[in-house]
Amino acid sequence: MNISDVLNILKKERYKLTRRRERMLEIFVEENRYLSAKDILKLIVKDYPYLSVDTIYRNIKLFEELNIIESTELKGNKHYRFKNSDEHHHYIICADCGATKNINMCPMDVISNTPEGFTITHHKFEVYGYCDGCRV
Structure with a gap:
Protein backbone atom coordinates (compact mmCIF):
# COMPACT_ATOMS: atom_id res chain seq x y z
CA MET A 1 0.00 0.00 0.00
CA LYS A 83 0.60 -0.36 7.21
CA ASN A 84 2.72 -1.22 4.17
CA SER A 85 0.69 -4.24 3.16
CA ASP A 86 -1.96 -6.69 4.27
CA GLU A 87 0.67 -9.43 4.36
CA HIS A 88 1.09 -11.37 7.59
CA HIS A 89 4.18 -10.07 9.43
CA HIS A 90 5.80 -9.62 12.83
CA TYR A 91 8.30 -7.05 14.07
CA ILE A 92 11.27 -6.37 16.27
CA ILE A 93 10.59 -2.84 17.56
CA CYS A 94 13.04 -0.36 19.08
CA ALA A 95 11.56 0.53 22.47
CA ASP A 96 13.11 4.01 22.24
CA CYS A 97 12.64 5.40 18.71
CA GLY A 98 10.00 3.00 17.34
CA ALA A 99 12.11 1.73 14.41
CA THR A 100 11.04 -1.68 13.13
CA LYS A 101 12.56 -4.70 11.45
CA ASN A 102 10.52 -7.56 10.04
CA ILE A 103 10.81 -10.99 11.63
CA ASN A 104 11.00 -13.46 8.76
CA MET A 105 9.04 -16.23 10.48
CA CYS A 106 5.79 -16.67 12.33
CA PRO A 107 5.89 -18.05 15.87
CA MET A 108 2.42 -19.54 15.32
CA ASP A 109 4.06 -22.06 13.00
CA VAL A 110 5.60 -23.78 16.04
CA ILE A 111 2.48 -23.71 18.22
CA SER A 112 0.77 -27.04 17.83
CA ASN A 113 -1.51 -27.22 20.84
CA THR A 114 -4.48 -24.89 20.69
CA PRO A 115 -6.41 -25.18 23.97
CA GLU A 116 -9.56 -27.29 23.70
CA GLY A 117 -12.68 -25.20 23.13
CA PHE A 118 -10.70 -22.29 21.71
CA THR A 119 -10.37 -21.12 18.09
CA ILE A 120 -7.57 -18.73 17.17
CA THR A 121 -8.78 -16.00 14.82
CA HIS A 122 -5.69 -13.78 14.65
CA HIS A 123 -2.52 -12.96 16.50
CA LYS A 124 0.17 -10.31 16.89
CA PHE A 125 3.79 -10.96 17.79
CA GLU A 126 6.22 -8.16 18.67
CA VAL A 127 9.72 -8.28 20.14
CA TYR A 128 11.13 -5.17 21.81
CA GLY A 129 14.72 -4.07 22.14
CA TYR A 130 16.99 -1.20 21.04
CA CYS A 131 18.28 -0.41 17.57
CA ASP A 132 21.98 0.38 17.08
CA GLY A 133 21.20 4.12 17.05
CA CYS A 134 19.45 4.05 20.43
CA ARG A 135 21.55 1.44 22.23
CA VAL A 136 24.07 3.13 24.51
Whole structure:
Protein backbone atom coordinates (compact mmCIF):
# COMPACT_ATOMS: atom_id res chain seq x y z
CA MET A 1 0.00 0.00 0.00
CA ASN A 2 1.22 3.51 -0.75
CA ILE A 3 -0.14 7.03 -0.24
CA SER A 4 -2.09 7.11 -3.49
CA ASP A 5 -3.73 3.77 -2.51
CA VAL A 6 -4.73 5.34 0.80
CA LEU A 7 -6.06 8.47 -0.86
CA ASN A 8 -8.17 6.23 -3.09
CA ILE A 9 -9.50 4.41 -0.01
CA LEU A 10 -10.43 7.74 1.59
CA LYS A 11 -12.14 8.87 -1.61
CA LYS A 12 -14.00 5.56 -1.97
CA GLU A 13 -15.22 5.81 1.64
CA ARG A 14 -16.27 9.43 0.95
CA TYR A 15 -13.85 11.13 3.27
CA LYS A 16 -12.31 14.44 2.30
CA LEU A 17 -8.82 14.25 0.83
CA THR A 18 -7.40 17.08 2.92
CA ARG A 19 -3.83 18.29 2.63
CA ARG A 20 -3.42 17.71 6.40
CA ARG A 21 -4.39 14.06 6.07
CA GLU A 22 -2.07 13.65 3.12
CA ARG A 23 0.77 15.27 5.10
CA MET A 24 0.17 12.93 8.06
CA LEU A 25 0.41 9.96 5.70
CA GLU A 26 3.62 11.37 4.19
CA ILE A 27 5.08 11.62 7.70
CA PHE A 28 4.23 7.98 8.41
CA VAL A 29 5.93 6.91 5.16
CA GLU A 30 8.98 9.19 5.60
CA GLU A 31 9.59 8.14 9.21
CA ASN A 32 8.94 4.41 8.61
CA ARG A 33 8.61 3.70 12.33
CA TYR A 34 6.06 3.78 15.12
CA LEU A 35 5.06 7.34 16.06
CA SER A 36 2.93 8.74 18.87
CA ALA A 37 0.33 11.43 18.20
CA LYS A 38 2.71 13.91 19.85
CA ASP A 39 5.54 12.79 17.52
CA ILE A 40 3.29 13.44 14.53
CA LEU A 41 2.31 16.85 15.89
CA LYS A 42 6.00 17.81 16.30
CA LEU A 43 6.70 16.78 12.69
CA ILE A 44 3.64 18.45 11.14
CA VAL A 45 3.63 21.71 13.13
CA LYS A 46 6.06 23.43 10.72
CA ASP A 47 3.54 22.91 7.90
CA TYR A 48 0.41 23.51 10.00
CA PRO A 49 1.32 25.58 13.08
CA TYR A 50 -2.27 25.78 14.37
CA LEU A 51 -3.13 22.10 14.00
CA SER A 52 -4.39 20.62 17.27
CA VAL A 53 -3.50 17.27 18.78
CA ASP A 54 -7.24 16.51 18.71
CA THR A 55 -7.14 16.71 14.90
CA ILE A 56 -4.19 14.32 14.91
CA TYR A 57 -6.13 11.85 17.10
CA ARG A 58 -9.28 12.10 14.94
CA ASN A 59 -7.28 11.30 11.81
CA ILE A 60 -5.43 8.47 13.57
CA LYS A 61 -8.79 6.97 14.58
CA LEU A 62 -10.01 7.23 10.97
CA PHE A 63 -6.80 5.67 9.61
CA GLU A 64 -7.13 2.78 12.09
CA GLU A 65 -10.79 2.21 11.16
CA LEU A 66 -9.81 2.08 7.48
CA ASN A 67 -6.92 -0.32 8.25
CA ILE A 68 -4.34 2.16 6.94
CA ILE A 69 -2.17 2.21 10.07
CA GLU A 70 -1.33 -0.30 12.79
CA SER A 71 -0.57 0.32 16.44
CA THR A 72 1.53 -0.89 19.35
CA GLU A 73 2.30 0.37 22.84
CA LEU A 74 5.68 1.93 23.63
CA LYS A 75 6.62 3.70 26.85
CA GLY A 76 3.02 3.42 28.06
CA ASN A 77 1.58 5.25 25.03
CA LYS A 78 -0.03 4.09 21.83
CA HIS A 79 2.19 4.48 18.75
CA TYR A 80 1.24 4.06 15.10
CA ARG A 81 2.91 3.18 11.82
CA PHE A 82 1.84 3.09 8.20
CA LYS A 83 0.60 -0.36 7.21
CA ASN A 84 2.72 -1.22 4.17
CA SER A 85 0.69 -4.24 3.16
CA ASP A 86 -1.96 -6.69 4.27
CA GLU A 87 0.67 -9.43 4.36
CA HIS A 88 1.09 -11.37 7.59
CA HIS A 89 4.18 -10.07 9.43
CA HIS A 90 5.80 -9.62 12.83
CA TYR A 91 8.30 -7.05 14.07
CA ILE A 92 11.27 -6.37 16.27
CA ILE A 93 10.59 -2.84 17.56
CA CYS A 94 13.04 -0.36 19.08
CA ALA A 95 11.56 0.53 22.47
CA ASP A 96 13.11 4.01 22.24
CA CYS A 97 12.64 5.40 18.71
CA GLY A 98 10.00 3.00 17.34
CA ALA A 99 12.11 1.73 14.41
CA THR A 100 11.04 -1.68 13.13
CA LYS A 101 12.56 -4.70 11.45
CA ASN A 102 10.52 -7.56 10.04
CA ILE A 103 10.81 -10.99 11.63
CA ASN A 104 11.00 -13.46 8.76
CA MET A 105 9.04 -16.23 10.48
CA CYS A 106 5.79 -16.67 12.33
CA PRO A 107 5.89 -18.05 15.87
CA MET A 108 2.42 -19.54 15.32
CA ASP A 109 4.06 -22.06 13.00
CA VAL A 110 5.60 -23.78 16.04
CA ILE A 111 2.48 -23.71 18.22
CA SER A 112 0.77 -27.04 17.83
CA ASN A 113 -1.51 -27.22 20.84
CA THR A 114 -4.48 -24.89 20.69
CA PRO A 115 -6.41 -25.18 23.97
CA GLU A 116 -9.56 -27.29 23.70
CA GLY A 117 -12.68 -25.20 23.13
CA PHE A 118 -10.70 -22.29 21.71
CA THR A 119 -10.37 -21.12 18.09
CA ILE A 120 -7.57 -18.73 17.17
CA THR A 121 -8.78 -16.00 14.82
CA HIS A 122 -5.69 -13.78 14.65
CA HIS A 123 -2.52 -12.96 16.50
CA LYS A 124 0.17 -10.31 16.89
CA PHE A 125 3.79 -10.96 17.79
CA GLU A 126 6.22 -8.16 18.67
CA VAL A 127 9.72 -8.28 20.14
CA TYR A 128 11.13 -5.17 21.81
CA GLY A 129 14.72 -4.07 22.14
CA TYR A 130 16.99 -1.20 21.04
CA CYS A 131 18.28 -0.41 17.57
CA ASP A 132 21.98 0.38 17.08
CA GLY A 133 21.20 4.12 17.05
CA CYS A 134 19.45 4.05 20.43
CA ARG A 135 21.55 1.44 22.23
CA VAL A 136 24.07 3.13 24.51
